[in-house]
Amino acid sequence: MRIGDKDMDFNTILAQIAARHNTTPEEVYRQMQISIEDAYQKRFEENGRAALWKELGFEDQCPTPEQFLEKIGGGILGARGLLR
Numbered sequence: 299m300r301i302g303d304k305d306m307d308f309n310t311i312l313a314q315i316a317a318r319h320n321t322t323p324e325e326v327y328r329q330m331q332i333s334i335e336d337a338y339q340k341r342f343e344e345n346g347r348a349a350l351w352k353e354l355g356f357e358d359q360c361p362t363p364e365q366f367l368e369k370i371g372g373g374i375l376g377a378r379g380l381l382r
Contacts, residue, residue: 308364311367330367334363334366338351354366354370
C-alpha cells in the first residue's frame with residue numbers, strides 16, 4: 299500500500315497500532331475483522347449502507363481487514379491526491 303511517498307506494509311501498520319495501544323498485531327487484526335464483520339452484517343439496517351458496500355466492491359462478501367483498508371485508504375487518500 300502506498301501512502302504519499304511511503305510504502306506502507308499492512309503488517310507494519312498493525313504493529314504500529316498495536317504498539318500505541320499496548321497490544322499485539324494479532325489482536326489489532328482480530329478487532330478490525332470483528333468491526334468490519336459487524337458493519338457488514340448491518341449493511342441493510344440503514345439507508346445508504348448497502349450502496350456504500352456495493353460501491354466499495356463488497357456487495358456479496360465481507361472483506362478482510364487488508365481489503366477494507368486498501369479500499370478505504372485508497373479512496374480517501376486518492377481523493378486528496380496523496381495516493382500514488
